[in-house]
Amino acid sequence: MTGKKIVKKKERPEAACRCPYCETEVMVMIFPFCQACGKTLRRCTNCLTVISEEIKVCPQCGQVIE
Numbered sequence: 001m002t003g004k005k006i007v008k009k010k011e012r013p014e015a016a017c018r019c020p021y022c023e024t025e026v027m028v029m030i031f032p033f034c035q036a037c038g039k040t041l042r043r044c045t046n047c048l049t050v051i052s053e054e055i056k057v058c059p060q061c062g063q064v065i066e
């Protein structure tokens with residue numbers, strides 16, 4: 001052995017957040033819609049925060065939403 005430690009990278013967990021329409025927790029990476037209320041969810045292309053249709057700037061990272 002050379003005495004070096006093997007460092008494993010931590011896997012990134014799936015991001016969980018709340019539907020902006022009904023406040024139900026949704027898994028961002030799995031479904032493009034809220035299973036509780038059926039609304040299609042939009043995400044910020046920069047940080048993947050779920051946002052409502054009316055939002056023009058992401059409240060999390062400031063990215064302009066088109």
